[in-house]
Amino acid sequence: MPAITFDHVNFQYESQAEPTLHDINLTIHAGEKVLIAGPSGSGKSTLGNLINGSIPHSIKGHVTGTVRIGDQDTQDASLFDLSLLVGTVLQDPDSQFIGLTTAEDIAFGLENDRVARPEMHQRVEEWATRLGIAAQLHQSPQELSGGQKQRDAMAGVLIDDGDILLFDEPLAALDPASGRKSIALIDKLHQQLHNTVIIIEHQIEDVLTRPVDRVILMADGRIIGDLTPAELLRSNRLQQIGLREPLYVEALRYAGCDLNQVDHIEDITALDTQALAPTLQHWQDGAAATPPTVARTPLLDVTDLHFGYNRHTPIFDGLNLTINRGDMLALVGRNGVGKSTLSQIITGFLNPAAGHLTYHDGDQKVDLATLSVKERADKIGYIMQDPNQMISQVMIRDEVGLGLRLRGLDDDTITKRVDDTLKICGLYPFRNWPINALSFGQRKRVTIASILVLQPELLILDEPTAGQDWRHYTDMMTFLEQLNQQGITMMFITHDMHLMLEYANRTVVLGDQGVMLDARPSTVLANPEVSVPLL
Amino acid sequence: MQKQSHRGLSIRTVVAIGIGAAIVFLLKRFGSVPTGVPNTNIDTSYGFLAFFASLFGPIAGFIIGFLGHMLNDLTYGTPWWTWVFTTGIFGGVIGLFWKRFDVEGGNFGVKKIVSFNVLQVITNLVAWVLLAPTLDILVYSEPANKVYLQGIVSGISNAISTGVIGTILLVIYAASRTKRGSLKRE
Amino acid sequence: MSFQLFGFDDQDTWLHHLSGATKLLAFLGLSIIAMISYDARFLAAITIMSLILFKQAHITWRQIRLVTKFILFFSILNLLAVYVFSPEYGVHLYGTRHLILGSTGYFTLTQEQLFYELNLTLKYIVTVPLALIFLMTTNPSEFASSLNKVGLSYKVSYSVALALRYIPDVQSEYHQISLAQQARGYELSRKANLWQRLQGAGKILIPLVFASLDRIDTVSRAMELRRFGRYRKRTWYMGRDFHASDWLTLLATVLIIILGIALFKVNDGRFWNPFR
Ligand SMILES: Nc1ncnc2c1ncn2[C@@H]1O[C@H](COP(=O)(O)OP(=O)(O)OP(=O)(O)O)[C@@H](O)[C@H]1O
Ligand SMILES: Nc1ncnc2c1ncn2[C@@H]1O[C@H](COP(=O)(O)OP(=O)(O)OP(=O)(O)O)[C@@H](O)[C@H]1O
């Protein structure tokens, strides 16, 4: 019997005028590992909610057709029964923590099933050890690093022994190394437990580092492909729907290799690199040399910066960094090294324990410590990592126009600038919607739009491409590149090495001892000491 | 099997109580301006409480008020039980009318604004000018003129807070409720 | 940075080992009897007892300095107010009049008034050490489970746990929204005037409330997906069984309450009247 069956399913959210999912037919067999991929807003999370029963049980809307988990119709089964069959790790990591401590959070399902305390303690211990978070059991989930948060969430659903595991964008907040570890962990569990695993992701390259049985492609609320990874990579379906191909596939394609001739294309480690080497070498030799650096004048000096959230663990201990006018700077480093913290210090959200921030305003040098958050914001725009922390209005248009209104611009100018920015960010069709009807990736774009519209001198973007599909990301980055050419300085924080290679002209690698390396992106990638832990 | 899920408070109400009480607590602590009469503040938490009570009903209203006020008093060492209880009653009474106002259904027009404010002014006055001081006299044996003055000042300031903040929140919330089937890509 | 309600400080005293339910019941019982009784001897005895307990809980002055100052300030304000409004209230209560100062004017000072205000002072402070002990020796997670144990429905108990869980979150959210708004052009720092800052605070409240409403939806969905509310009972990971010390503490509390009630009989009412 199949584990999951969709039979002619349509779904329309209550507030929507049109259906979000159209005629979904899908069968997933027990023990399969399936990747669901598609652009932002294509309905992946919605599909996931139909599988775990949130639709129709807690999200309002109209469903036609039938969804079956095993032999149960999700319409008839209770959400409680379904949750025993399907364990869900939600897209938004913070919203799913309930317990005061990690241990309680993992035990939450068991508590509700009236499991006796000694057994509960033993099972929590067991799963925490298995996932490597036993040392964090008494910490609050809020204090965990991104990767640990995810393990906490995974332990909380694995402990139920459900047959089906559903991961909604498990990689969105992780650095490449932790992301790969997560995927490896999911794979290991899959091999041990033989359950059905469904992963929703746009970062196809990372998911495919471990074998997957099938890839379901979604676009505009429809399933437009159901193929094996190898078939997918040989076709150009990903490009068609605006998703990014793995870098090595792209490289092979650029190099003119015939992908149909390549064995094991889905597994980079099994690729016959010997055979491909000459073609690739040939391509590399032909690639254009990077343009020469131009001398730049400093815009922001960070000198001898000290900071720590508490006295015991300093994050910065004498950090020095200069951002130059016209830089397109990528700030990279592993999870928790302090990238977001640094931006929050620059913008005045946090105050350093010691050190100076000097801003070169024309010929004048301004000590940023004398400026309020608002005054700094007139020069420095900052897009925070978590979109939910920035959004304060109900409607999209109001949110994007807020900064302009506060600067006292007239209505016509505001409307025009807001509309232009919304177009760049691919949000124009939704301009009159409330923000809570948007998908995660769309929300992130709203926050980007709301700062872009202000056109500050220095723009700091914290993970601008998290949760974005390739098409939106390309549109946005192209626009940022244009802005940069017009003289706006940019610093973006990213875990995405493609993004760094393609768009940055300078990379700063942050390590535990401050700046580890400050060089051109290609140099950084070529330096194994730095790039291996990053990748 | 199915029936079990429908007994008692809904999960959404449980969560609303928890988060609502947290907000009441924080508003009491950081969002109040002293009036000059001892232990009596212009307290923004009542506007918020009335709003949440109108959304989540009488039980939620009572517990949010009681719990939020109690937690706040507890951190000062002495829960003033009579007033803690009265805050709960205020939330509960406003909550009784949640079906009437049907804020979730959208459109909170002039008529509803007026009736909400009539309701809240009466509730505030009865709660603070009658109930709380009378309980104070009965339980704590405090002098009548002192507690009634405190009550009158609180009643007025809480009615203002509820009138301004509560009404604004209700109107904005109702306006933000998206009409069924109204979202279209344009 | 964020404010911790339960300044829970994990130590190894017998008070830390008591179940939260025991401490809650003892606290409620004592604070109610102290609320009703007007017997200065009784109130003083409880105050001394709670100060001794306080010592035993290993709470340091630094942890409670601020709260104590607050409490002192408000108590004095209240005592003054009582005097200003009713300088003769003590006389009215105790039925005798031992004048110390003044004679005919409004503001007289009588022994009865002083004694009445002494009683009030004791009432204001008697439960303070108990409340602080309760806050600082009770693990918040265990507290929720103990509420359930003393008979509150588990749903309500859980909402108390959620309130404790979300106070720091909501607070840091307020802070974040405020910063995000400033970064868009609201001046809310010390450079703004008071009126601007008040207005700004209002502008933060609205997004905060809406963010909280969204959060209610997501959290309740996450809880539903993990079967909260499935059965009529649930177990608690942090629950704790009653030990002998719990029963002894409860017994002692009951005895004190009985003593308090017995004193009503002896004193012929709530008031102990030394003037007669
Ligand atoms: N609660 C909601 N109410 C109304 N419409 C919604 C709601 N949630 C999602 N939608 C709409 O449904 C569409 C699909 O959303 P969904 O969250 O499934 O996308 P997704 O593929 O998961 O995207 P992302 O990769 O950005 O998370 C979006 O266009 C969104 O506007
Ligand atoms: N509000 C806070 N209170 C205490 N510690 C914090 C706080 N915010 C972050 N930290 C800690 O400070 C360190 C740096 O965090 P930061 O968010 O700056 O890392 P990051 O480099 O941006 O990581 P990521 O790539 O995961 O976003 C982490 O160890 C984190 O746990």
Ligand SMILES: [Mg+2]
């Ligand atoms: Mg999604």
Ligand SMILES: [Mg+2]
């Ligand atoms: Mg970060």
